[in-house]
Amino acid sequence: xxxxxxxxxxxxxxxxxxxxxxxxxxxxxxxxxxxxxxxxxxxxxxxxxxxxxxxxxxxxxxxxxxxxxxxxxxxxxxxxxxxxxxxxxxxxxxxxxxxxxxxxxxxxxxxxxxxxxxxxxxxxxxxxxxxxxxxxxxxxxxxxxxxxxxxxxxxxxxxxxxxxxxxxxxxxxxxxxxxxxxxxxxxxxxxxxxxxxxxxxxxxxxxxxxxxxxxxxxxxxxxxxxxxxxxxxxxxxxxxxxxxxxxxxxxxxxxxxxxxxxxxxxxxxxxxxxxxxxxxx
Numbered sequence: 001x002x003x004x005x006x007x008x009x010x011x012x013x014x015x016x017x018x019x020x021x022x023x024x025x026x027x028x029x030x031x032x033x034x035x036x037x038x039x040x041x042x043x044x045x046x047x048x049x050x051x052x053x054x055x056x057x058x059x060x061x062x063x064x065x066x067x068x069x070x071x072x073x074x075x076x077x078x079x080x081x082x083x084x085x086x087x088x089x090x091x092x093x094x095x096x097x098x099x100x101x102x103x104x105x106x107x108x109x110x111x112x113x114x115x116x117x118x119x120x121x122x123x124x125x126x127x128x129x130x131x132x133x134x135x136x137x138x139x140x141x142x143x144x145x146x147x148x149x150x151x152x153x154x155x156x157x158x159x160x161x162x163x164x165x166x167x168x169x170x171x172x173x174x175x176x177x178x179x180x181x182x183x184x185x186x187x188x189x190x191x192x193x194x195x196x197x198x199x200x201x202x203x204x205x206x207x208x209x210x211x212x213x214x215x216x217x218x219x220x221x222x223x224x225x226x227x228x229x230x231x232x233x234x235x236x237x238x239x240x241x242x243x244x245x246x247x248x249x250x251x252x253x254x255x256x257x258x259x260x261x262x263x264x265x266x267x268x269x270x271x272x273x274x275x276x277x278x279x280x281x
Contacts, residue, residue: 029060051074
Protein backbone atom coordinates (compact mmCIF):
# COMPACT_ATOMS: atom_id res chain seq x y z
CA UNK A 1 0.00 0.00 0.00
CA UNK A 2 2.80 2.43 0.87
CA UNK A 3 4.31 1.68 -2.53
CA UNK A 4 1.03 2.59 -4.27
CA UNK A 5 0.70 5.87 -2.36
CA UNK A 6 4.35 6.75 -3.05
CA UNK A 7 3.99 5.90 -6.73
CA UNK A 8 0.84 8.01 -7.10
CA UNK A 9 2.43 10.92 -5.23
CA UNK A 10 5.51 10.82 -7.46
CA UNK A 11 3.31 10.60 -10.56
CA UNK A 12 1.29 13.70 -9.68
CA UNK A 13 4.36 15.70 -8.63
CA UNK A 14 5.96 14.79 -11.95
CA UNK A 15 2.82 15.85 -13.83
CA UNK A 16 2.64 19.22 -12.04
CA UNK A 17 6.31 19.94 -12.73
CA UNK A 18 6.28 18.76 -16.34
CA UNK A 19 2.95 20.19 -17.51
CA UNK A 20 4.04 23.87 -17.59
CA UNK A 21 6.89 22.96 -19.98
CA UNK A 22 4.67 21.01 -22.38
CA UNK A 23 2.11 22.36 -24.83
CA UNK A 24 0.25 24.76 -22.56
CA UNK A 25 -3.55 24.71 -22.76
CA UNK A 26 -5.15 27.73 -21.12
CA UNK A 27 -7.92 26.96 -18.64
CA UNK A 28 -11.32 28.60 -19.07
CA UNK A 29 -13.88 29.43 -16.37
CA UNK A 30 -16.21 26.50 -15.76
CA UNK A 31 -19.47 26.17 -13.89
CA UNK A 32 -21.91 23.30 -13.85
CA UNK A 33 -24.70 21.97 -11.68
CA UNK A 34 -25.67 18.31 -11.39
CA UNK A 35 -28.94 16.96 -9.96
CA UNK A 36 -29.26 13.22 -9.56
CA UNK A 37 -31.05 10.47 -7.69
CA UNK A 38 -30.33 6.83 -7.07
CA UNK A 39 -29.44 4.29 -4.40
CA UNK A 40 -26.44 3.14 -2.44
CA UNK A 41 -25.29 0.48 -0.02
CA UNK A 42 -22.42 1.30 2.32
CA UNK A 43 -20.91 -0.97 4.91
CA UNK A 44 -22.91 -1.00 8.15
CA UNK A 45 -25.86 0.82 6.56
CA UNK A 46 -28.96 -0.67 4.93
CA UNK A 47 -29.46 -0.05 1.23
CA UNK A 48 -31.49 3.06 0.50
CA UNK A 49 -32.26 5.91 -1.84
CA UNK A 50 -30.29 9.09 -2.21
CA UNK A 51 -30.68 12.45 -3.92
CA UNK A 52 -27.73 14.67 -4.75
CA UNK A 53 -27.18 18.23 -5.89
CA UNK A 54 -23.63 19.18 -6.82
CA UNK A 55 -22.06 22.41 -8.04
CA UNK A 56 -18.61 22.54 -9.68
CA UNK A 57 -16.60 25.64 -10.49
CA UNK A 58 -13.16 26.23 -12.00
CA UNK A 59 -11.40 29.60 -11.75
CA UNK A 60 -8.25 30.16 -13.88
CA UNK A 61 -5.43 31.87 -11.95
CA UNK A 62 -2.58 31.59 -14.46
CA UNK A 63 -1.63 30.48 -17.96
CA UNK A 64 -2.58 26.85 -17.39
CA UNK A 65 -3.24 26.78 -13.65
CA UNK A 66 -6.52 27.18 -11.81
CA UNK A 67 -8.56 26.39 -8.73
CA UNK A 68 -11.36 23.83 -8.93
CA UNK A 69 -14.01 23.35 -6.27
CA UNK A 70 -17.03 21.10 -5.80
CA UNK A 71 -19.84 21.57 -3.30
CA UNK A 72 -22.46 18.89 -2.72
CA UNK A 73 -25.54 18.06 -0.69
CA UNK A 74 -26.85 14.52 -0.38
CA UNK A 75 -30.24 13.60 1.07
CA UNK A 76 -31.45 10.16 1.99
CA UNK A 77 -30.25 8.16 4.96
CA UNK A 78 -29.05 11.18 6.86
CA UNK A 79 -28.04 14.29 4.98
CA UNK A 80 -24.46 14.98 3.93
CA UNK A 81 -22.88 18.25 2.96
CA UNK A 82 -19.34 18.79 1.81
CA UNK A 83 -16.87 20.33 -0.58
CA UNK A 84 -13.69 19.56 -2.51
CA UNK A 85 -11.09 22.20 -3.34
CA UNK A 86 -7.65 22.18 -4.90
CA UNK A 87 -5.27 23.40 -7.62
CA UNK A 88 -5.53 22.13 -11.16
CA UNK A 89 -3.08 22.26 -14.06
CA UNK A 90 -3.89 21.72 -17.73
CA UNK A 91 -1.98 20.89 -20.89
CA UNK A 92 -3.06 19.92 -24.40
CA UNK A 93 -3.56 16.24 -23.65
CA UNK A 94 -4.76 16.25 -20.06
CA UNK A 95 -5.31 17.80 -16.66
CA UNK A 96 -4.21 17.02 -13.10
CA UNK A 97 -5.31 18.22 -9.70
CA UNK A 98 -4.77 17.65 -5.99
CA UNK A 99 -7.90 18.12 -3.89
CA UNK A 100 -8.88 18.24 -0.23
CA UNK A 101 -12.32 16.71 0.38
CA UNK A 102 -14.44 17.51 3.45
CA UNK A 103 -17.82 16.01 4.32
CA UNK A 104 -20.20 16.38 7.29
CA UNK A 105 -22.71 13.60 7.90
CA UNK A 106 -25.73 14.60 9.97
CA UNK A 107 -26.76 11.05 10.92
CA UNK A 108 -24.11 10.90 13.63
CA UNK A 109 -22.70 14.45 13.29
CA UNK A 110 -19.47 13.03 11.90
CA UNK A 111 -16.84 14.87 9.85
CA UNK A 112 -14.43 13.37 7.34
CA UNK A 113 -11.44 14.74 5.44
CA UNK A 114 -9.60 13.02 2.58
CA UNK A 115 -6.91 13.86 0.03
CA UNK A 116 -7.63 13.14 -3.62
CA UNK A 117 -5.03 13.41 -6.40
CA UNK A 118 -6.69 13.14 -9.84
CA UNK A 119 -5.41 13.06 -13.42
CA UNK A 120 -7.02 12.78 -16.86
CA UNK A 121 -5.38 12.02 -20.21
CA UNK A 122 -7.16 12.94 -23.43
CA UNK A 123 -6.96 10.56 -26.38
CA UNK A 124 -8.53 11.05 -29.80
CA UNK A 125 -11.99 9.74 -28.87
CA UNK A 126 -11.55 8.89 -25.21
CA UNK A 127 -10.65 10.26 -21.79
CA UNK A 128 -8.53 8.15 -19.44
CA UNK A 129 -9.27 9.13 -15.82
CA UNK A 130 -7.48 8.10 -12.63
CA UNK A 131 -7.99 9.26 -9.05
CA UNK A 132 -7.16 8.09 -5.56
CA UNK A 133 -8.90 9.19 -2.35
CA UNK A 134 -7.22 8.63 1.02
CA UNK A 135 -8.86 9.43 4.40
CA UNK A 136 -6.81 11.56 6.80
CA UNK A 137 -9.45 12.16 9.50
CA UNK A 138 -9.73 10.14 12.71
CA UNK A 139 -12.46 7.51 13.21
CA UNK A 140 -15.73 9.06 14.42
CA UNK A 141 -17.09 7.34 17.54
CA UNK A 142 -20.44 7.23 19.29
CA UNK A 143 -21.66 5.03 22.16
CA UNK A 144 -22.43 2.07 19.91
CA UNK A 145 -20.72 2.75 16.59
CA UNK A 146 -17.53 3.76 14.88
CA UNK A 147 -17.57 5.35 11.43
CA UNK A 148 -14.41 5.32 9.34
CA UNK A 149 -13.35 7.12 6.21
CA UNK A 150 -12.47 4.70 3.43
CA UNK A 151 -10.03 4.93 0.55
CA UNK A 152 -10.78 4.56 -3.16
CA UNK A 153 -8.62 3.92 -6.20
CA UNK A 154 -10.52 4.28 -9.47
CA UNK A 155 -9.58 4.23 -13.13
CA UNK A 156 -12.05 4.73 -16.00
CA UNK A 157 -12.07 5.10 -19.77
CA UNK A 158 -14.78 7.33 -21.25
CA UNK A 159 -15.32 6.69 -24.96
CA UNK A 160 -17.07 9.13 -27.31
CA UNK A 161 -18.23 7.51 -30.60
CA UNK A 162 -17.03 9.41 -33.67
CA UNK A 163 -20.29 8.85 -35.57
CA UNK A 164 -23.93 9.77 -34.99
CA UNK A 165 -25.86 7.08 -33.10
CA UNK A 166 -29.26 8.83 -33.15
CA UNK A 167 -30.68 12.28 -33.85
CA UNK A 168 -30.16 13.20 -30.18
CA UNK A 169 -26.88 11.29 -29.83
CA UNK A 170 -24.58 12.85 -32.37
CA UNK A 171 -20.84 12.55 -32.82
CA UNK A 172 -18.91 13.29 -29.61
CA UNK A 173 -22.16 13.83 -27.69
CA UNK A 174 -22.47 10.24 -26.41
CA UNK A 175 -20.26 8.99 -23.57
CA UNK A 176 -19.70 5.34 -22.64
CA UNK A 177 -17.73 4.81 -19.43
CA UNK A 178 -16.09 1.62 -18.18
CA UNK A 179 -13.53 1.15 -15.43
CA UNK A 180 -12.38 -0.54 -12.25
CA UNK A 181 -12.35 0.55 -8.61
CA UNK A 182 -10.71 -0.81 -5.46
CA UNK A 183 -11.67 0.41 -1.99
CA UNK A 184 -11.05 -0.12 1.74
CA UNK A 185 -7.51 -1.44 1.36
CA UNK A 186 -5.77 1.33 3.34
CA UNK A 187 -6.42 3.98 5.96
CA UNK A 188 -7.53 3.91 9.58
CA UNK A 189 -10.08 1.20 10.26
CA UNK A 190 -9.30 -0.99 7.27
CA UNK A 191 -8.69 -3.95 9.61
CA UNK A 192 -12.08 -3.44 11.28
CA UNK A 193 -14.13 -3.16 8.09
CA UNK A 194 -15.23 -5.92 5.78
CA UNK A 195 -11.94 -6.22 3.89
CA UNK A 196 -11.05 -4.63 0.55
CA UNK A 197 -13.59 -4.47 -2.24
CA UNK A 198 -13.06 -4.67 -6.01
CA UNK A 199 -15.58 -4.03 -8.73
CA UNK A 200 -16.55 -2.34 -12.01
CA UNK A 201 -17.45 1.26 -12.78
CA UNK A 202 -19.73 2.00 -15.73
CA UNK A 203 -21.87 4.79 -17.10
CA UNK A 204 -23.87 6.08 -20.06
CA UNK A 205 -24.39 9.80 -20.80
CA UNK A 206 -25.47 11.91 -23.77
CA UNK A 207 -26.15 15.57 -24.59
CA UNK A 208 -29.50 16.05 -26.40
CA UNK A 209 -29.34 19.87 -26.35
CA UNK A 210 -26.46 22.29 -25.97
CA UNK A 211 -24.85 22.35 -22.51
CA UNK A 212 -27.39 19.92 -20.98
CA UNK A 213 -26.04 16.41 -20.36
CA UNK A 214 -28.21 13.48 -19.35
CA UNK A 215 -26.39 11.00 -17.14
CA UNK A 216 -28.64 8.03 -17.85
CA UNK A 217 -26.77 6.01 -15.26
CA UNK A 218 -23.48 5.99 -13.41
CA UNK A 219 -22.73 3.05 -11.15
CA UNK A 220 -20.05 1.22 -9.24
CA UNK A 221 -20.23 -2.10 -7.38
CA UNK A 222 -17.78 -4.22 -5.43
CA UNK A 223 -17.58 -7.83 -4.27
CA UNK A 224 -18.51 -6.81 -0.70
CA UNK A 225 -22.05 -5.80 -1.78
CA UNK A 226 -21.29 -2.09 -1.60
CA UNK A 227 -22.65 -0.02 -4.47
CA UNK A 228 -23.60 3.42 -5.73
CA UNK A 229 -26.06 3.89 -8.61
CA UNK A 230 -27.39 7.25 -9.81
CA UNK A 231 -29.07 8.99 -12.75
CA UNK A 232 -29.54 12.68 -13.38
CA UNK A 233 -28.97 15.78 -15.46
CA UNK A 234 -26.05 18.19 -15.65
CA UNK A 235 -26.12 21.77 -16.93
CA UNK A 236 -22.87 23.50 -17.99
CA UNK A 237 -22.44 27.24 -17.53
CA UNK A 238 -19.93 29.40 -19.41
CA UNK A 239 -19.58 26.76 -22.12
CA UNK A 240 -19.01 27.90 -25.72
CA UNK A 241 -22.16 27.65 -27.79
CA UNK A 242 -20.90 24.87 -30.04
CA UNK A 243 -19.12 22.61 -27.52
CA UNK A 244 -19.68 18.86 -27.71
CA UNK A 245 -20.04 16.66 -24.64
CA UNK A 246 -16.47 15.44 -25.15
CA UNK A 247 -15.21 19.04 -25.12
CA UNK A 248 -17.27 19.94 -22.06
CA UNK A 249 -15.93 16.93 -20.15
CA UNK A 250 -12.39 18.15 -20.85
CA UNK A 251 -12.92 21.68 -19.53
CA UNK A 252 -12.69 20.53 -15.89
CA UNK A 253 -11.30 17.50 -14.10
CA UNK A 254 -14.06 14.92 -14.42
CA UNK A 255 -12.97 12.00 -12.19
CA UNK A 256 -14.58 13.60 -9.12
CA UNK A 257 -18.16 12.47 -9.82
CA UNK A 258 -18.07 10.12 -6.81
CA UNK A 259 -17.12 12.94 -4.40
CA UNK A 260 -20.32 12.74 -2.29
CA UNK A 261 -19.64 9.07 -1.52
CA UNK A 262 -16.13 9.56 -0.18
CA UNK A 263 -17.02 9.95 3.49
CA UNK A 264 -16.94 6.73 5.50
CA UNK A 265 -18.58 3.46 6.40
CA UNK A 266 -20.12 2.39 9.68
CA UNK A 267 -18.76 -0.50 11.70
CA UNK A 268 -21.16 -1.52 14.46
CA UNK A 269 -19.42 -2.19 17.74
CA UNK A 270 -20.52 -5.13 19.81
CA UNK A 271 -21.16 -4.40 23.51
CA UNK A 272 -18.52 -5.89 25.77
CA UNK A 273 -19.43 -9.22 27.32
CA UNK A 274 -20.63 -9.06 30.94
CA UNK A 275 -17.85 -9.42 33.41
CA UNK A 276 -17.83 -12.62 35.47
CA UNK A 277 -16.79 -12.72 39.06
CA UNK A 278 -15.25 -15.74 40.63
CA UNK A 279 -16.70 -17.12 43.86
CA UNK A 280 -14.97 -19.26 46.44
CA UNK A 281 -16.26 -22.57 47.84
